[in-house]
Amino acid sequence: MGEGNRSSYNSQGLQPRRGFDAPKGAVKMDMTAKKKTTNFTENFQELEEITRWFDSSEQLDLDAGLKKFERGLQLASELKKKLAEVENSVEEIKAKFT
Template sequence: MPQKKSTPEKKVDFGQCYAELEQIIDWFDTGEIDLDEGLKKFERGLDLAQKCRERLAEVETRVNELKLKFGETL
């Protein structure tokens, strides 16, 4: 159903980014941190935070007016 190609559907999903960022913080809060993994997650976290900020700046709300023929939908 969603048309691919030139439509910017491949864009970052804000909710997913934000949730992943929160997960990373939680991960750090659980203690017992492996330094290598910590660094990886840290970089990923910074990247996610950046993506979220960019995403907030760029998107416009889109309103689609759906036309329903009410007799038929029921």
């Protein structure tokens, strides 16, 4: 066993089995998909919190209300865009099977 090859061997002197590792990017894709789902969920929850804030406030702080209103519109726009993407994906999947 040459010194240059040592890094490709484990402590028992065996090479790792090929073909059983997850493809490069597979874990990353799962994490990305999870992050996107989490972002959608978090964004939706934040929008609900903003809505509750407006519903529960008897006297509104105009400056805070304006900031929350702007953030709410931003969140609504992002959520609407994501829902449209999902709807398009569903239609593409359905088209494959009809």
